[in-house]
Amino acid sequence: MSLTDRLRRERVIAIIRGTDTKAAERTVHILREEGITLIEVSLTTPDAAGIIARSSREAGDTLIGAGTVLTGDDARAVQQAGAAFVVTPALAEGSLTAHALGLPVVAGALTPTEIVRAVSEGASAVKLFPASVGGPAYLRSLREPLPGVPFVPTGGVDADAAHAYLEAGALAVGVGAPIMGDAPHGGDPDALRERCRAFLTALTRHREGE
Template structure:
């Protein structure tokens, strides 16, 4: 999994209230070119959503599980077909127990948490919640951690995505500004429109 090669440098975060709507959301995003998605395990029947999306999208799709809190969560997500795992932080259970050998995005906010995530072997540090410090905080973190890949998550819209990428984020994780209410049964045409707007905004940045 190469974070700098994600389409539009974007990881879509699908956190829904309805399993069928969440599945439709993942599939519509893929149709619209936003092909990297994580399904939060807080979504009802999230493992079913991952299983079905994997069947639809094939073995090479960038499809992961989010809100992974324990080694058991990680194992179940891997069995369901997740190709990467995302945690909001690094808890003791994950430290103490073996997890599947899948790429991990580990949540961190403070310098000590960044060090812990990096020592654990994270593919990237999920800067969360990024909205607390904004792009300026990421810029400050990159001074002592120039080699750590950061993926800001939390309160990311198109404007802030561009700002984070400008100060060195390798990708951004985006939830409701892109997903809206689609994963709860909302209008899929509106989702397609938001995806088109997102593609336009991020394409201009990447081409710049």
């Protein structure tokens, strides 16, 4: 199954951006246990490549990707670590190198010019970032001239916003703090489980309303 198909099925990429390696790795395990199967580990997290490598070995159906991939060296490092996909915050060398290496890329873009360039450079999907700048109304406006672009709005997306973006035509959403809280920094794992369940419940309600 392609990354685009997985995004269409799962509807959410959970984004881990932490300051504590062990806590971030524990967060990956909890997300998997709670049924979130598209997980992005930002390279701003200490030992992100190691977390990706260790988590990928026991991932099963879960796809562990790398986020904040900016350079060609970043892309090569995460490929060697076993990343299943790459996410970038902007159009950068990292997205081009990852694509050349055969990794699916969710490339960051905001303006129509950037979005068209991302698609032309082989992005599997476009990370609309920071989505909060324009909100769901901006996504609707973009989809009028660009109906075939698979958008993944990211930045300030909580459960209510996720529903609004999906209603506006997003393929999926990227979600960080509203699910993670302080878990990747060493926070309460039980609270993380509760947030995961609440978010997945909200997604289920959206699907039932489609």
